[in-house]
Amino acid sequence: MSKKKRxxxxxxxxxxxxxxxxxxxxxxxxxxxxEFLLKESTRKAGRQKEPSSDQESASD
Known part of the structure; x- marks a missing residue:
């Protein structure tokens, strides 16, 4: 599980x-x-790469 910044x-x-x-x-x-809203916003603005299927499944 990835570490999250607090x-x-x-x-x-x-x-x-x-x-x-x-x-x-x-x-x-x-x-x-x-977190969802920030991820969507940064993705739509082209500031964040699309998560790979490996990264996506690791965060579930």
């Missing part, structure tokens, strides 16, 4: 509440939702 993130309460509802709708934790 860091503190401060969010406006209204934004957190929105993320919390969105995460619940998609059956994710708020942390997993934020």
């Amino acid at each position: 860091f503190l993130l401060r969010l406006d309460q209204a934004l957190y509440d929105t993320l919390e509802r969105w995460a619940a709708d998609e059956l994710r934790s708020v942390n997993a939702q934020i």
Whole structure:
């Protein structure tokens, strides 16, 4: 399992509440939702390579 970087993130309460509802709708934790959104955003912006099938299965 890959090691994950931990860091503190401060969010406006209204934004957190929105993320919390969105995460619940998609059956994710708020942390997993934020990570999902960041990965999608960096991928769409061309800043992140597509994960290989090996990397993808290792993170499941």
